[in-house]
Amino acid sequence: xxxxxxxxxxxxxxxxxxxxxxxxxxxxxxxxxxxxxxxxxxxxxxxxxxxxxxxxxxxxxxxxxxxxxxxxxxxxxxxxxxxxxxxxxxxxxxxxxxxxxxxxxxxxxxxxxxxxxxxxxxxxxxxxxxxxxxxxxxxxxxxxxxxxxxxxxxxxxxxxxxxxxxxxxxxxxxxxxxxxxxxxxxxxxxxxxx
Amino acid sequence: xxxxxxxxxxxxxxxxxxxxxxxxxxxxxxxxxxxxxxxxxxxxxxxxxxxxxxxxxxxxxxxxxxxxxxxxxxxxxxxxxxxxxxxxxxxxxxxxxxxxxxxxxxxxxxxxxxxxxxxxxxxxxxxxxxxxxxxxxxxxxxxxxxxxxxxxxxxxxxxxxxxxxxxxxxxxxxxxxxxxxxxxxxxxxxxxxxxxxxxxxxxxxxxxxxxxxxxxxxxxxxxxxxxxxxxxxxxxxxxxxxxxxxxxxxxxxxxxxxxxxxxxxxxxxxxxxxxxxxxxxxxxxxxxxxxxxxxxxxxxxxxxxxxxxxxxxxxxxxxxxxxxxxxxxxxxxxxxxxxxxxxxxxxxxxxxxxxxxxxxxxxxxxxxxxxxxxxxxxxxxxxxxxxxxxxxxxxxxxxxxxxxxxxxxxxxxxxxxxxxxxxxxxxxxxxxxxxxxxxxxxxxxxxxxxxxxxxxxxxxxxxxxxxxxxxxxxxxxxxxxxxxxxxxxxxxxxxxxxxxxxxxxxxxxxxxxxxxxxxxxxxxxxxxxxxxxxxxxxxxxx
Numbered sequence: 012x013x014x015x016x017x018x019x020x021x022x023x024x025x026x027x028x029x030x031x032x033x034x035x036x037x038x039x040x041x042x043x044x045x046x047x048x049x050x051x052x053x054x055x056x057x058x059x060x061x062x063x064x065x066x067x068x069x070x071x072x073x074x075x076x077x078x079x080x081x082x083x084x085x086x087x088x089x090x091x092x093x094x095x096x097x098x099x100x101x102x103x104x105x106x107x108x109x110x111x112x113x114x115x116x117x118x119x120x121x122x123x124x125x126x127x128x129x130x131x132x133x134x135x136x137x138x139x140x141x142x143x144x145x146x147x148x149x150x151x152x153x154x155x156x157x158x159x160x161x162x163x164x165x166x167x168x169x170x171x172x173x174x175x176x177x178x179x180x181x182x183x184x185x186x187x188x189x190x191x192x193x194x195x196x197x198x199x200x201x202x203x204x205x
Numbered sequence: 206x207x208x209x210x211x212x213x214x215x216x217x218x219x220x221x222x223x224x225x226x227x228x229x230x231x232x233x234x235x236x237x238x239x240x241x242x243x244x245x246x247x248x249x250x251x252x253x254x255x256x257x258x259x260x261x262x263x264x265x266x267x268x269x270x271x272x273x274x275x276x277x278x279x280x281x282x283x284x285x286x287x288x289x290x291x292x293x294x295x296x297x298x299x300x301x302x303x304x305x306x307x308x309x310x311x312x313x314x315x316x317x318x319x320x321x322x323x324x325x326x327x328x329x330x331x332x333x334x335x336x337x338x339x340x341x342x343x344x345x346x347x348x349x350x351x352x353x354x355x356x357x358x359x360x361x362x363x364x365x366x367x368x369x370x371x372x373x374x375x376x377x378x379x380x381x382x383x384x385x386x387x388x389x390x391x392x393x394x395x396x397x398x399x400x401x402x403x404x405x406x407x408x409x410x411x412x413x414x415x416x417x418x419x420x421x422x423x424x425x426x427x428x429x430x431x432x433x434x435x436x437x438x439x440x441x442x443x444x445x446x447x448x449x450x451x452x453x454x455x456x457x458x459x460x461x462x463x464x465x466x467x468x469x470x471x472x473x474x475x476x477x478x479x480x481x482x483x484x485x486x487x488x489x490x491x492x493x494x495x496x497x498x499x500x501x502x503x504x505x506x507x508x509x510x511x512x513x514x515x516x517x518x519x520x521x522x523x524x525x526x527x528x529x530x531x532x533x534x535x536x537x538x539x540x541x542x543x544x545x546x547x548x549x550x551x552x553x554x555x556x557x558x559x560x561x562x563x564x565x566x567x568x569x570x571x572x573x574x575x576x577x578x579x580x581x582x583x584x585x586x587x588x589x590x591x592x593x594x595x596x597x598x599x600x601x602x603x604x605x606x607x608x609x610x611x612x613x614x615x616x617x618x619x620x621x622x623x624x625x626x627x628x629x630x631x632x633x634x635x636x637x638x639x640x641x642x643x644x645x646x647x648x649x650x651x652x653x654x655x656x657x658x659x660x661x662x663x664x665x666x667x668x669x670x671x672x673x674x675x676x677x678x679x680x681x682x683x684x685x686x687x688x689x690x691x692x693x694x695x696x697x698x699x700x701x702x703x704x705x706x707x708x709x710x711x712x713x714x715x716x717x718x719x720x721x722x723x724x725x726x727x728x729x730x731x732x733x734x735x736x737x738x739x740x741x742x743x744x745x746x747x
Binding site: 175178179182183185186187190191193196197200201204205 | 234268269271272275277278281283284286287288290291292
């Protein structure tokens, strides 16, 4: 059973934002997460995570001047864990209906309050058998796309038996997609090499 | 189409090209470019038929020109792996030569010449052994095994009956293996009984025994097929010293030399044009058969002067002619009158389907060779022509096909004399009279273009002179591509064979010749083996 890590709080076709149940425990950058709109499983790649005040106008203040450790701050101010929250942004890269996986955007966005699960290794392996999701990732307007792509491939490679073969295959796909952008290609390749 | 043959390894896909220029094939990233070689065979699987072709060029490509300016860090094996086949790739140039269709009719007819090209992205594979066999046939009563394609074990076979229907040529620099290959071809013709051979053996290499470059002696035809080869010798003494079992000693009478023979020797005897004219004048005066005898009898006195005046031959032309013809007189096999008719003897042997090797012994200079070859061939030609015409008229048996092998062919077939010599005529038209040539030469550019273009099958060893290469490949489709192949042949034992007797050009590593095993493959049994077999047979009887 995949681990439930949060809940969708903002959803659109191309991306969604989820809040983590536990403070400071977002899924790693580039990891594959899954949610659902009831019929369709929607897959996304974590592209950003943030911890902030639940009230946008009230910024946290520094409290640890007299504390010896950082943990003490939270122990002395138990309300903090209720006033702060950790959210993460996810880029939708595919969906699944029944046994079929599609590496393109789902027909509808997910629902707000849908649960978000961190995909197990074998599911990651199954989803990344095809690299057709790479064009969606590369064309996204989120900042530092190349970082997200390389993080995603690094994460996914751990799910494959032959990690190097997967990375070489991905690299080749990128070389084709980024045929005209040699510098970008080189930057990503340097980030994913073992 | 049902795939019946096991497939070779996949190499890549067709990405462009044309029928005239050949196909451009992008190699798969998994295909190591260094394992490709020009001259190797590939099969392109089209939608309806398979195309059999040859690699003629190998190139490196990059999708982005910037790569050449700022090369990626290929010292990292990961980056090198990624880049190979994507940003950078290898491609090969393939000239499709034949189509192998899958339907029943074309299976019977065999591979056909290409008239179209495979579609974009057709898969290209290495040709499997079976593909090569489909194209070049297997050894049987018509096909003779001459070598193997590069890096393959399959046998490339020549269709010998087709081979002897046209004049053929073996070309290559000195020391590349022309003589060895010619021996193979001769054995092929002897074994398949496709034609009788007359071999003008300038260096005594074919008849009894030859030698390899290492100095090792190799068996000649007579040793391998004693019952089918007759060795004629011009030089009895040399033959005796080499312990050659000769069948006949050839002599040539002065009465057999005609003015045309002297004209052919114009360059070698250093004769001027007026001197040649004088020969014809003398022949008119003394008669065709007695002119040389008459000329040698001229003493140089008043009588001679009168004759020269009468025939309006200038003194200097006479002296020039005298100097030249004296050289002929020094040839010992030239006699006033030959004891027996050598041509008749040779023809008798050839008629029985025997093969005749004429050894020149010590007379390896070009004068003797050109003179003898021309005289004998001209008369054999006349006989064949007569017989063939008789056969056409009276439905008699046709003369047995004859192949005449000549070395240093440019001496007979150069543009200046090809029009006049009998060899020029044979190369151009004697096919109709069942006589063809096998010419062996190291300077094909010295041979008349018209003759070169009439050669059916050509075997080309390494040539590095541009003119020679051009002349060998003249008129062949895909010339530029073959040129690359020809220039990249190894210095020995690799030859490009193309033309009439083969469905497509092929680079072969030529069949081994000279080891005991190779002799056995030709059916030769040495004395010990024959004895053993006879003993076994005797045991079997009782």
